[in-house]
Amino acid sequence: MTYQDDIQDANTYLQQGNYDRALKAALAAFKKSPLSPAALNLAGIASSANGRSDDAIRYFQKALKLKTDFPDAQKNLAQTLVLSGRYDVAITLLHRLSSERPEDWKVWFLKAQAEFGLGRDKNALQAIDAALALERKQPTLHHLRSTINLSLGRIQDGIDDLWQVLEINPNDVTALTNLSLPLARQTRSQDALKVVEKAVEIAPDNLPARYRLAAQFIEMGRSEEGIAQYESLLNIQHDHPGALEQLTKLLPREEVAALEARIQAALKRVSRNPEDRACLFFALHGALVAKGKFEEADKMLGRANKEMAGLRPYNIDADASVTQAILDRFPSEIQLERQNTTAFTPIFVIGLPRSGTTLVEAVLGLHPHVAPLGERGTVGFLLRDTIEQNLPFAQRDAEIIAQQDRRLLPDLPEGTVAYVDKMPENYRLVGFLKLIYPNARIINVQRDPRDIALSMWKSHFSGSVLSYTYDWAWMAAKFNLYARSMEHWRMTLPGEILDIDYRDLVEDIETAGHRMADFCGLAWYRHMARPDLSTTQVLTQSATQLRRPVHRESVGKWREKASLLTPFIAGLDHRLWFDYIQN
Secondary structure (H helix, E strand, O other), X not given: OOHHHHHHHHHHHHHXXXXXXXXXXXXXXXXXXXXXXXXXXXXXXXXXXXXOHHHHXXXXXXXXXXXXXXXXXXXXXXXXXXXXXXXXXXXXXXXXXXXXXXXXXXXXXXXXXXXHHOOOHHHHHHHHHHHHHHOOOOXXXXXXXXXXXXXXXXXXXXXHHHHHHHHHOOOOHHHHHHHXXXXXXXXXXXXXXXXXXXXXXXXXXXXXXXXXXXXXXXXXXXXHHHHHHHHHHHHHOOOOHHHHHHHHHHOOHHXXXXXXXXHHHHXXXXXXXXXXXXXXXXXXXXXXXXXXXHHHHHHHHHHHHHHHHHHOOOOHHHHHHHHHHHHHOOOOOOOOOOOOOOOOEEEEEEEOOOOOHHHHHHHHHOOOOEEEOOOOXXXXXXXXXXXXXXXXXXXXXXXXXHHHHHHOOOOOOOOOOEEEEOOHHHHHHHHHHXXXXXXXXXXXXXXXXXXXXXXHHOOOOOXXXXXXXXXXXXXXXXXXXXXXXXXXXXHHOOOOEEEEEHHHHHHOHHHHHHHHHHHOOOOOOHHHHOHXXXXXXXXXXXXXXXXXXXXXXXXXXXXXXXXXXXXXXXHOOOOOOHHHHOO
């Protein structure tokens, strides 16, 4: 065979997805023509497609030594570096390529990916905008722009990007699936359901689509339909870790207990992916509890949290440093400009996750003129540069943030006078929140830290924000940061924060509800005392719990696991938590 025959074979095998034979043909071509960068480029493509990124990088680099100005090899090298997570190396190459070939949208696309991988979201947004200015009909560009916008808290912008994908291809299953959650976050639950149902209709065996459909049903309080979707998902992938974990939270005790053997078998087959293993350990905990095997169940919780702690470590020192820097900005009593009013009064419900923030939001959200928006947290995203770069924050800056935040609000029902943002982590931002919205109401939900910690230990959270929940010492450190922050805000904003104790809320919801309504300047309606009857979607771990009438079963639950909590309790600052741990 000739050199050209080998090159043609390599290209044919690449198109067929036969990467081993493509590599063999490319190397055969290179042997016949050792000065051929094209053969090395094809060898790199085949190696990269086969997951051999180190080999691919070497082939591309050799090709570029033979021909320095070889655009395909340059872009392929950059792409392989990005795909293998070597963003810092890729970005150096891509800075040069975007300068040399500013008309090439693929270079800007790769640059956006590298910037995003480095955590430089705004740089990534600039790069993807440059790519879209050159080429607007590539769905992958809109997909990436949506991902970046959502990472910046720009939910509506991310939604608009995905609609752009669907204008190009109305049957893009990934876009339909990815559109569901942001629509839900914008309180458009029916639209969220509609798009993901279409995704499943188009691709019934698509696992992410069906998983999202199941979650959407659960969030809307339609548990039976959610269970049916998880079971359908298990018919497609028998040992799907996420579906098994979710079913242990949703099925009756007897059926959960019956899942033990299936979960044990899945653990033997599952890959070494830490998140998959964590899902199965959390699931196994549920099955063992259902069987009354409590000691074994506790061990499974420990293994689940260990997997997650290794996957998402929490940097205590960095978090403490950021928190202290924020508090240092507000050393004395904060003076508020009361004339700064808005069309809607923001009600920020803060506290630690699992403290009862969802319940408080549900009570307030039953008011006919209050819109519950869930864990919105947009202000935190908008303040990121100010905090990370220690930028000045004057009245004009506060007004700009308020304008940007209002632009990103979902469409609120006619007659709305207030909305609830229950992002717990906003406790760090109270000073900023009151400068941005002087008339905002701040409700801080308090609960026995031991009950919160136990609830967190049993929970598998998405994302990295709650990575501290997977280690007892990390939890104690985070809880102390929260308590110290609230102590500071009470001093600098006297009378501006309403503390609501979870025990008071569940023991006498009407009295606690009246206090909250009065604090927010709202009339009290009797039906606000029945949050279990709310039809509002719930996007947090509390989705199934909120559908039950208010109860006090979880108050003092930590006593059943006191020995398990020993390292956590030892790490608490007893001065900050005295009112709780004195008992």
